[in-house]
Amino acid sequence: MTVLTPRIAAELAKEVYFVQNESTLPFFLARNELSASIDKKQKLTAQVGGRLIRTAKDGFGICAMGGKGYEKDLFLIFRGSTSANRNADWISNARIGVQFSKNGLPVHTGFNSIFKSMLPSIKEFIIANKDIQTIHCVGHSLGGAVATLAADWVKSQLKKTVKLYTFGAPKPGLMLFATNLTTKLEKKNIYRTYHASDPVPMIPVFPFVQPPLPGYGHFIPSNESILSAEAHDIGKYLTSVKESSWSELERRSPPYNAESMVEEWLKSKSPVTSSSHKIWQWINAGLIYVLKKIAGPLIVALQAGLMGILTITDLVAMLLKKGLDLLKAAGEWVRRLITKMMQAVGIRVVKQDEELTQEVIRGVLSKVMEKTNAEAKRAIQMIS
Amino acid sequence: MFQKQEEEVVLFSPMQGQITLNGKPVADARVERFLKWKDETGEKDSFSTDQNGQFKIPVKKDTVKLSTISKFVIAQEIRVYIDKEEYLIWTMGTGNKTRYGELGGKPINLRCELSDAMQRVEVDDGLLGTSCQWDSIEKK
Numbered sequence: 001m002t003v004l005t006p007r008i009a010a011e012l013a014k015e016v017y018f019v020q021n022e023s024t025l026p027f028f029l030a031r032n033e034l035s036a037s038i039d040k041k042q043k044l045t046a047q048v049g050g051r052l053i054r055t056a057k058d059g060f061g062i063c064a065m066g067g068k069g070y071e072k073d074l075f076l077i078f079r080g081s082t083s084a085n086r087n088a089d090w091i092s093n094a095r096i097g098v099q100f101s102k103n104g105l106p107v108h109t110g111f112n113s114i115f116k117s118m119l120p121s122i123k124e125f126i127i128a129n130k131d132i133q134t135i136h137c138v139g140h141s142l143g144g145a146v147a148t149l150a151a152d153w154v155k156s157q158l159k160k161t162v163k164l165y166t167f168g169a170p171k172p173g174l175m176l177f178a179t180n181l182t183t184k185l186e187k188k189n190i191y192r193t194y195h196a197s198d199p200v201p202m203i204p205v206f207p208f209v210q211p212p213l214p215g216y217g218h219f220i221p222s223n224e225s226i227l228s229a230e231a232h233d234i235g236k237y238l239t240s241v242k243e244s245s246w247s248e249l250e251r252r253s254p255p256y257n258a259e260s261m262v263e264e265w266l267k268s269k270s271p272v273t274s275s276s277h278k279i280w281q282w283i284n285a286g287l288i289y290v291l292k293k294i295a296g297p298l299i300v301a302l303q304a305g306l307m308g309i310l311t312i313t314d315l316v317a318m319l320l321k322k323g324l325d326l327l328k329a330a331g332e333w334v335r336r337l338i339t340k341m342m343q344a345v346g347i348r349v350v351k352q353d354e355e356l357t358q359e360v361i362r363g364v365l366s367k368v369m370e371k372t373n374a375e376a377k378r379a380i381q382m383i384s
Numbered sequence: 385m386f387q388k389q390e391e392e393v394v395l396f397s398p399m400q401g402q403i404t405l406n407g408k409p410v411a412d413a414r415v416e417r418f419l420k421w422k423d424e425t426g427e428k429d430s431f432s433t434d435q436n437g438q439f440k441i442p443v444k445k446d447t448v449k450l451s452t453i454s455k456f457v458i459a460q461e462i463r464v465y466i467d468k469e470e471y472l473i474w475t476m477g478t479g480n481k482t483r484y485g486e487l488g489g490k491p492i493n494l495r496c497e498l499s500d501a502m503q504r505v506e507v508d509d510g511l512l513g514t515s516c517q518w519d520s521i522e523k524k
Contacts, residue, residue: 018477018511020420020459027475027504027513081454084420141453200453234455235479235509 002070004136006218006241006249008033009165009191013140014234016062016079025062034064034075061118061139061146063125065132072133076122076150080141098174103156105180107149107173108208111142115149122150126158134161140234141200144169144192148181148211155184164211165191167237168198171208175288178213185212191246192217198231202281202372207316209288218249262289266336272343279344280372286337291316294323294330313369317362324356341368393481395419395458396444401494401516402437403464403473409437410498413466417441420459422448443483455479460486464498471498471515478510484524486510491518 004012012033019028028034066073097109102116126132135154139147144166151164162185169192172178182190190212194201196219201210210217220240230236241249262285272279324334335353338361342349345367350356396419403410413433420426433439441462450456458481462474473496476486484490488508496516505512 015511017455017457017479020457020477021461021475023461023472023475024459024477024511024513027502027511030504030513079455082457083422083448083451083454084424084457084459141455232453 002066002073002134003163003246004033004138004165006191006193006244006246007238009136009138010167010193010234010238010241012075012077012138013079013143013165013167014238016077016139016143017082017234019062019079020082020084028062029064032067033070034067060114061143063122065129072131074126074129074132074135074154076135076137076147076154078137078139078143078146078150080139080143101149101173101177102153103180105152105173105177107177108145108171108204111145111149111170111172114142115146115153118146118150119153122154126154132158132160134163136163136165138165139169140167140237141169141232145172148172151185152177152181161189163189163191165193167193167234168195168200168232169210170200170203171210173209174207175209175213175291178209178211182212182215187212187215190215190217193220193237193241193249194218195220195231195237195240200232213288218246220249259289262286266290266333266340272340280368283337283341283344283368284372286340287316290323290330290333290337291319293333294319294327313362313365317358317365320361320365321356321358324353324361338364341365344368345371390447391450391481392445392447393421393450393456393458394443394445394483394485395421395481396441396460397484397486397490398441398443399462399491399494400438400440401491401496401518403433403439403496403498404437405466405498407497409433409435410464410466411435411437413437413439413464415439415441416463416465417444418459418461418463419444421446421457426459456481464496466498472502473498473516474512474514475502476510476512476514478507478512480509486512487518487521489521489523491516491520492522493519 015028015031019025061076061078064075064077066075098106099109099112101107101112135151135158137147137151137154139145147166148164148169149172151162155162164185192210192212194217262282265282266286266289272282320334320338323330325331338356339349341364345364347364347367350360396417403413403415410433415431415433416428417431418426418428431439431441448456456479458478460474460476460478461472464471464473478486480486486507494516495518498515500515502513502515505514
C-alpha cells in the first residue's frame with residue numbers, strides 16, 4: 001500500500017494551482033505518480049463563490065489514476081482559490097454555517113457546496129475506473145477542506161483505503177464529523193499538516209474542529225509569535241516538509257494538543273493574557289477536553305442543537321452548566337476552564353458556583369468566540 | 385503589513401525567438417498571447433513573425449492587490465496561426481510574478497518548431513508545457 005511522501009503530497013497540492021486551463025492539464029498529469037494516458041484523468045469543475053455572487057466556472061480539482069508504483073491508486077487533488085476567482089469569498093462569515101454532509105454529519109456549508117458541485121464529476125470518474133485500491137485525497141487551504149469532505153464521501157462509497165493529506169486547511173466541520181472521519185479513515189491515514197503561525201487552520205472558530213480527532217495532525221513549529229501571511233503559502237509548506245518523513249513531522253506535535261499538557265494548563269494558577277495567539281488555541285483545546293469529559297455520548301446533542309433550536313453558544317453553555325452542576329469530577333475542569341476564559345477576555349473571575357449561571361457562562365463563551373474570531377479575522381485581513 | 389498592498393507584477397516576461405515548421409522559418413504568422421490572472425476571461429493580444437520567422441512579444445505588467453488566501457496565479461498561452469492551422473506552443477501556470485521569473489532567467493536562443501511535441505519542462509513555482517527549446521537560461 002502506497003503512502004505519498006510529504007514532498008510528493010505537497011508538490012501535488014502546489015502544482016494543482018497551476019492547472020488553470022485545459023491545455024496545462026496533460027503536463028500536470030505527466031508527473032511520475034500519475035498515469036500517462038489522458039483519458040484516465042479528468043478535470044473537476046466547481047462553482048466557486050457564494051450563491052448570491054455570480055462567478056465563472058473554474059477548475060478546482062483533478063481526478064487521476066496513478067502511474068508506475070501507484071497503479072491502482074486514485075488521486076483526488078483540490079486547490080484553493082486563486083487570483084482569477086478572487087470572488088470566491090469562502091473566508092467570509094456569511095459563508096460559515098453548518099449543513100449535513102452526504103453521510104449526515106455536520107460540515108461547513110461553504111466547503112460542502114463546493115464539494116457537492118464537484119461530486120458528479122468525481123462519481124463519473126470512479127465509475128469509469130473500476131480497479132481502485134487506494135484513494136489519495138490531497139489539497140491546500142480551501143482545497144484541503146474540500147479534500148477532507150471528498151475523503152469522507154469516497155470512504156463511505158468505496159470501502160477502500162483512503163488517505164488524506166492536507167496543508168494549511170481550514171476546519172471542515174464540527175466535532176461529530178471530525179471524530180467520525182477519524183474512526184472511518186483511521187488516524188494513521190490522516191496527514192494534516194500545518195504551520196503553527198498559519199491562521200487559516202484556526203478558522204472557523206470552535207465548535208468547528210480539525211480531524212484527526214482525537215489526534216493532532218502534523219505540526220510544524222514556528223518561533224514567530226504572530227500569525228503570518230507567508231505561513232499559509234503552499235510554497236512555504238513544500239519547503240517545510242520536503243526533506244521530512246511523516247513520522248518526523250508527527251513527532252513535532254504542539255503542546256496544546258497533548259491531553260496531559262491541556263490538563264496541566266487548566267490546572268496552572270498563573271493568569272492568562274490575550275497577548276499571544278496561542279492562548280486561543282489553548283482555550284480551544286481546553287474546551288474540547290472539558291466537553292469530552294462532560295458530554296461524551298451527549299456530544300450528539302451538539303448536532304441536535306444545530307437543527308435551529310439553540311445556537312452553538314447556547315448549547316455549549318448548557319453542556320458546561322450541566323457538567324458543573326451534575327458531575328463532581330468534570331465540574332472541577334469546567335470551573336478551571338471558565339476561569340481561564342474569563343482571564344483571557346478580561347472579565348472579573350467569578351469564584352462561586354452559584355454565580356456561574358448558564359447565562360454567565362454563555363456570556364463568557366460569546367466573548368471568547370468574539371475575541372477568537374477577531375484574532376483570526378485580524379490575521380486573515382493581514383494576509384488577504 | 386496590515387494593509388492590502390498594491391504591487392506591480394510581471395504577467396509575462398519579454399520573449400523573442402524563431403518559429404519554424406519542419407525546419408523552415410515561418411514568415412508572417414500570427415502569434416497570439418493569452419493571459420489570465422485577475423478574472424476568468426483573460427486577455428489576448430497578437431503579434432507576428434518577420435520574414436525569418438522571428439517574433440518578439442513584449443513584457444506585460446499589471447498592478448494588483450495581492451492576497452495570500454487566494455494564490456496569485458498567471459495562466460499563459462501562446463498559439464501560432466498559419467492559414468487555418470492553430471499550434472499551441474506554450475502553456476503555463478505560474479506563481480512567479482517577476483521579470484524572467486517564469487524560467488528562472490532569460491532563455492537564450494529560444495526557438496519553437498511547430499512539428500515538435502509539447503513537453504513538460506520542470507520550473508520552480510509553475511507548470512509548463514511547451515514545444516519551444518532554448519540553449520541556456522541567463523540568470524541575473
